[in-house]
Amino acid sequence: MSKRDFKVVNQPLRKIDAMTLALGKPSYVGDFKPDDALIIKMLGSPHAHARITSIDISEAEKMPGVHCVLYYGNVPRIVHTTAGQGYPEPSPYDTFMFDSKMRFVGDRVAAVAAETEKIAEAALKAIKVEYEVLQPVLRIQDAMKEGAPIIHDEPEARAVIPVPYEPKKNMAAHVDMEIGDLEKGMAEADETIDFQFYNHYGQHCPVEPHVSMAWVDREDRIIITTSTQVPFHCRRIVAQTLDIPVRRVRVIKPRIGGGFGVKQEIVLEDVVAMMALRTKRPVYWEYTRAEEFISSRTRHPMLMRLRMGAKRDGTITAIGLDCHSNTGWNGSQGLTVVCNSGSKMLPLYRCGNIHFEGTVVYTNLPAGGAYRGYGATQAAFAFESAMDEMAEKIGMDPLKFRAMNHIKSGDTSPVFRALGEGREGVDQAITSCELARCIKAGAREIGWKRRKPHTTKKGRYRRGIGMACLMQGSAIPEIDMGAATLKMNEDGSFNLLMGATDLGTGSDTVLAQIAAEQLGTTLDQIIVYSSDTDMTPFDVGAYASSTTYLSGQAVQNVALKVRKQILKVGADMLDCKPAELTIEDAKVVRKKGEGQVTFSEIALYSMYSANQFQIGDISSKIVHHSPPPFAAHFAEVEVDTLTGAVRVIKYVAAADCGTPIHPKLAEGQVEGAVMNGICYALTEEYLFNDKGRMLNPNFGDYKLYTLSDLPEMKTILVPSYEKTGPYGAKSIAEIGINGPLPAIANAIHNACGVRLRTGPFTPEKIWRSLQAGGEIPFEEGH
Amino acid sequence: MNMKTITFTLNRKEQSFDIEPDETLIDLLRRTGHTGTKLGCDTGMCGSCAVIVDGRAINACILFAFQANGRTVETIEGVGDFDSPHPLQTAMADAGAVQCGFCTPGIVMTAKALLDEKPDASEEDFKLHLDGNLCRCTGYVKIKEALLSCSSATGGES
Ligand code: FES
Numbered sequence: 008m009s010k011r012d013f014k015v016v017n018q019p020l021r022k023i024d025a026m027t028l029a030l031g032k033p034s035y036v037g038d039f040k041p042d043d044a045l046i047i048k049m050l051g052s053p054h055a056h057a058r059i060t061s062i063d064i065s066e067a068e069k070m071p072g073v074h075c076v077l078y079y080g081n082v083p084r085i086v087h088t089t090a091g092q093g094y095p096e097p098s099p100y101d102t103f104m105f106d107s108k109m110r111f112v113g114d115r116v117a118a119v120a121a122e123t124e125k126i127a128e129a130a131l132k133a134i135k136v137e138y139e140v141l142q143p144v145l146r147i148q149d150a151m152k153e154g155a156p157i158i159h160d161e162p163e164a165r166a167v168i169p170v171p172y173e174p175k176k177n178m179a180a181h182v183d184m185e186i187g188d189l190e191k192g193m194a195e196a197d198e199t200i201d202f203q204f205y206n207h208y209g210q211h212c213p214v215e216p217h218v219s220m221a222w223v224d225r226e227d228r229i230i231i232t233t234s235t236q237v238p239f240h241c242r243r244i245v246a247q248t249l250d251i252p253v254r255r256v257r258v259i260k261p262r263i264g265g266g267f268g269v270k271q272e273i274v275l276e277d278v279v280a281m282m283a284l285r286t287k288r289p290v291y292w293e294y295t296r297a298e299e300f301i302s303s304r305t306r307h308p309m310l311m312r313l314r315m316g317a318k319r320d321g322t323i324t325a326i327g328l329d330c331h332s333n334t335g336w337n338g339s340q341g342l343t344v345v346c347n348s349g350s351k352m353l354p355l356y357r358c359g360n361i362h363f364e365g366t367v368v369y370t371n372l373p374a375g376g377a378y379r380g381y382g383a384t385q386a387a388f389a390f391e392s393a394m395d396e397m398a399e400k401i402g403m404d405p406l407k408f409r410a411m412n413h414i415k416s417g418d419t420s421p422v423f424r425a426l427g428e429g430r431e432g433v434d435q436a437i438t439s440c441e442l443a444r445c446i447k448a449g450a451r452e453i454g455w456k457r458r459k460p461h462t463t464k465k466g467r468y469r470r471g472i473g474m475a476c477l478m479q480g481s482a483i484p485e486i487d488m489g490a491a492t493l494k495m496n497e498d499g500s501f502n503l504l505m506g507a508t509d510l511g512t513g514s515d516t517v518l519a520q521i522a523a524e525q526l527g528t529t530l531d532q533i534i535v536y537s538s539d540t541d542m543t544p545f546d547v548g549a550y551a552s553s554t555t556y557l558s559g560q561a562v563q564n565v566a567l568k569v570r571k572q573i574l575k576v577g578a579d580m581l582d583c584k585p586a587e588l589t590i591e592d593a594k595v596v597r598k599k600g601e602g603q604v605t606f607s608e609i610a611l612y613s614m615y616s617a618n619q620f621q622i623g624d625i626s627s628k629i630v631h632h633s634p635p636p637f638a639a640h641f642a643e644v645e646v647d648t649l650t651g652a653v654r655v656i657k658y659v660a661a662a663d664c665g666t667p668i669h670p671k672l673a674e675g676q677v678e679g680a681v682m683n684g685i686c687y688a689l690t691e692e693y694l695f696n697d698k699g700r701m702l703n704p705n706f707g708d709y710k711l712y713t714l715s716d717l718p719e720m721k722t723i724l725v726p727s728y729e730k731t732g733p734y735g736a737k738s739i740a741e742i743g744i745n746g747p748l749p750a751i752a753n754a755i756h757n758a759c760g761v762r763l764r765t766g767p768f769t770p771e772k773i774w775r776s777l778q779a780g781g782e783i784p785f786e787e788g789h
Numbered sequence: 790m791n792m793k794t795i796t797f798t799l800n801r802k803e804q805s806f807d808i809e810p811d812e813t814l815i816d817l818l819r820r821t822g823h824t825g826t827k828l829g830c831d832t833g834m835c836g837s838c839a840v841i842v843d844g845r846a847i848n849a850c851i852l853f854a855f856q857a858n859g860r861t862v863e864t865i866e867g868v869g870d871f872d873s874p875h876p877l878q879t880a881m882a883d884a885g886a887v888q889c890g891f892c893t894p895g896i897v898m899t900a901k902a903l904l905d906e907k908p909d910a911s912e913e914d915f916k917l918h919l920d921g922n923l924c925r926c927t928g929y930v931k932i933k934e935a936l937l938s939c940s941s942a943t944g945g946e947s
């Protein structure tokens with residue numbers, strides 16, 4: 008591990024937009040709504056599965072103040088995916104701007120743009136629709152049954168990359184992988200386990216729901232300002248769905264109020280763009296909270312079978328993971344999420360016999376999408392619960408069992424090559440892994456030594472400790488690309504223009520730190536402008552834990568190029584060779600002897616004096632590795648055996664993210680992800696009726712934790728140095744959310760002997776399990 | 790339309806507004822340029838629209854505009870600016886408690902109402918008063934740190 012004397016990187020600096028936001032300055036899409044914007048409202052399907060047999064929009068169209076009504080009869084029918092992924096997308100093309108077939112309760116029937124919200128709502132009521140109601144498919148198991156109703160029976164539905172896709176069987180994707188021989192491995196084991204787990208529906212719940220606006224400028228171009236994580240994919244997909252050239256679309260992302268994956272999806276922009284084109288007026292559409300729950304995207308619920316074999320000495324002989332993922336009414340991110348269930352967990356422990364299979368099915372429920380953790384969250388629950396169960400079977404401490412098996416620096420895993428994102432993966436050896444130190448530090452902090460078997464515990468309130476180990480990735484190797492432009496100004500400041508997309512994660516700050524460090528100046532000299540498809544170079548956007556690692560390298564590279572230009576101009580001015588110079592505190596100085604020029608003098612010289620040119624450059628970066636961050640999580644819980652209520656007393660997350668470029672922001676990523684994971688594990692839950700309608704799409708009935716629910720929480724950043732990353736950095740944004748489900752499940756088991764395989768861990772489930780002597784029969788939930 | 794005129798003190802200035810009878814306070818505030826008050830749920834369940842009315846933090850999305858008539862309303866715009874931020878704003882920014890920042894104005898307003906009344910607010914006080922404020926980004930750890938640093942009992946001066 009090489010230590011460096013950083014000046015800007017790894018320092019406790021204020022996030023560059025923090026004060027602006029704390030002051031409440033106009034920053035988000037909704038803050039820029041033009042006074043004359045038309046308001047869009049969407050009529051949602053009352054049925055989970057139906058066909059529109061007749062629709063009459065004439066009354067609505069005639070209402071004063073109504074400017075446009077869109078429905079399947081008056082828009083182009085262009086099949087596409089809503090997933091904001093690279094082209095060609097690994098998600099199937101199975102969605103239209105509007106369709107006559109309804110695939111979930113809330114599906115788009117017709118949209119109205121009107122002078123006011125009230126008029127728009129009244130107009131929705133004036134639209135007359137008749138439906139032929141079809142039998143809905145509401146469970147994973149039902150979707151796969153022979154003769155199940157077909158959700159995507161339209162002829163256009165297709166996969167655009169060569170992957171298995173059989174919509175006639177409600178199958179949106181399939182992937183499998185064999186390494187060695189699972190059966191042989193199971194046969195060699197002293198102990199085997201074979202269990203099912205179920206990950207429930209959950210939503211990202213950004214405090215700002217999706218919001219978009221658009222207008223047509225004087226050159227007839229469509230300008231979209233939107234809460235997106237993927238401005239460039241958004242531009243491409245909007246152009247595709249409207250059948251217009253990409254050059255006619257500009258997408259701007261201002262500040263956005265949280266994303267966590269849900270805004271890696273084109274859910275509003277196609278309609279606002281079409282409405283702007285049709286009405287030639289600014290148009291504005293924001294989701295209500297209920298629409299955010301129902302019509303945006305969710306975590307893919309997954310039904311998992313986990314098999315494992317191990318010898319009594321702790322050697323793992325076989326791992327089998329079979330996932331059935333519910334992608335809901337469209338196949339967005341279905342394949343890649345399930346691929347990640349395999350690729351982001353299976354390499355974690357050494358094993359020669361690994362079987363993995365992922366099947367993605369359509370149902371008539373809300374659509375899955377990208378959600379922080381992206382499949383790894385689901386697999387970690389099954390896998391890390393099973394690690395504890397196996398440890399118990401072979402009579403080994405679960406910490407020791409993990410410590411002796413986990414992947415280490417210098418190791419590789421056949422899984423890396425076998426499983427990529429919808430295609431083969433990329434070989435890689437682990438070059439930085441401080442998981443062993445994460446485990447040690449976390450165990451010390453939680454007091455692992457005091458952990459006793461549940462059989463020794465008595466009384467109404469019982470405490471238990473559980474753990475989980477985790478890994479993720481950093482960007483999608485050989486696929487994702489990020490780029491940055493840097494130019495110098497007269498006062499020695501710089502404009503940093505990037506496609507990279509800050510969702511509130513602080514990536515603008517982190518990337519500016521990298522630029523400042525490389526240039527030899529301070530953070531306040533970097534003026535960041537990001538995520539505007541007209542102004543900034545391309546970047547895939549904010550997903551796959553990529554921004555620091557991938558866009559960070561693009562920024563580092565461009566800053567290095569600009570640094571060289573600065574040295575060259577400095578050499579001209581000081582009449583020496585660039586090699587005789589270095590940069591200190593925004594000045595070019597001679598390494599030996601007298602003589603220096605400031606950045607400002609250099610910029611002025613290069614603009615006005617001699618050999619004039621703009622100091623500046625552009626760099627692109629693709630990555631060849633996806634170095635995993637690692638983490639060890641520990642939870643201590645207290646179970647009330649009378650009521651089944653469980654309380655998290657303390658949560659410890661020890662994480663190796665390489666060099667934390669901004670330690671406070673890195674901690675913040677862990678804390679936010681962990682808290683999200685804790686309430687997903689304990690309270691968050693979609694309730695549906697038997698017709699597929701979500702019953703609790705509001706914060707009163709879908710419980711998110713607040714300050715008063717905060718347990719004692721401790722984040723430990725265990726630094727490593729990832730030599731392929733910018734200043735040694737890897738990712739940190741996603742990994743934290745994967746821990747709470749298994750760590751808390753294991754802690755509950757350690758407290759009272761109850762094993763939970765279906766989230767959330769409600770008092771009812773725990774109480775029923777206690778009554779049943781430890782476990783209730785497995786059930787697929789929602 | 791059925792407009793009515795109301796008058797109230799907004800950020801220390803008495804102002805009159807023409808409103809519709811069923812207009813909410815947040816809609817009035819946002820359409821008159823006070824966009825620092827955010828709309829996260831529109832049902833009184835997230836706290837991102839919190840403003841201070843007669844000294845109490847109230848969710849502006851479940852208050853009718855006419856209910857503000859004759860009262861004193863404070864929004865985030867009246868609390869601080871770049872050259873004179875409120876200590877809560879400085880503390881939130883410095884603690885790393887502002888990620889996406891969408892919840893921040895609501896949290897600042899709710900905490901300010903508490904500290905105005907009780908400068909020595911305890912951790913329990915903050916927990917109680919901020920129980921209606923959701924933040925999905927931070928996990929509350931750094932928010933708690935920022936708030937505690939602003940109470941005379943647990944940190945600095947208010
Ligand atoms: S917007 Fe008012 S409480 Fe959520």
Ligand code: FES
Pocket residue numbers: 214264265511886887888889890891892893923924925926927
């Ligand atoms: S900082 Fe994003 S919701 Fe609180």
